[in-house]
Amino acid sequence: MQNQIEHLKSSGSKLTKPRKRVLEILTELRKPVTLSEIHEKCGDIDFASVYRSIKLFTELRIVHEISWGDKVLRYEMMEDDHHHHIVCKKCGKIERLDLCILDKVQNMTSFKIESHSFEFVGICPECK
Amino acid sequence: MQNQIEHLKSSGSKLTKPRKRVLEILTELRKPVTLSEIHEKCGDIDFASVYRSIKLFTELRIVHEISWGDKVLRYEMMEDDHHHHIVCKKCGKIERLDLCILDKVQNMTSFKIESHSFEFVGICPECK
DNA sequence: TTTCTAATTGCAAGCTGTTTGCATTTAGAA
């Protein structure tokens, strides 16, 4: 978490209680979570502060925004190893997917790709 | 469009004016569009009817729901050739991507995959 | 350590896209 705090401060932003708490939660959970989920774990911190913290972190590329197509966005600490997810629609279990073909796609198009989603929803063995 | 109408009727649903219009629009546009976009092109049909038509079509697998992570869902007529998209974030231009590694991913996991997103957002050559 | 101020927060209201209940209308079977 120290790197992220460094990065935050060097951008001219302050390390406030809400921001610290949000960082802690993301570091601890180590999986994509919604704003509400973060807010619930935050104690008495206001939802708007969680929202603004996450917005800032996303801009600073400290966290990564993920859409699973269910209208709620999720956020995950940005990690060194690029990865995606397979989610169980029943129990919510998350499996990491260490595979991505962004490079391949980038070579197929004249678009300069800036972001991509590559997410899978299904049923895990236990819920089957 | 005849196949879809067949399918609709054989499911016990009626071919109403709103439904027909929505099908026409989707067939004509042949790209992912939002509910509002469909509604605009619908004339005096109520938004709720567009919404319920699309919901039905999605259940019947006549249309396909797509998320580009911008909080608005888009819908596209389900086609025989499975494909994805690369979208320009500036002008909205859409490029088809006839590549998918669903099979490969399905072989890597014990989850039974039911749906997936594989969408790219970037800048097209003209907007660059 | 204390002072000071721009940055940040909490609150409450607002927004956007989606969803629903209900009285009225209508597709299409009889």
Place this chain on the structure above:
DNA sequence: TTCTAAATGCAAACAGCTTGCAATTAGAAA
């Protein structure tokens, strides 16, 4: 043509996200 379950239009509700503003606070400067 009649009839009724299904579908519509309307209007209100909802969920998640976003913002303006007065009060608070991190942390630089004294």
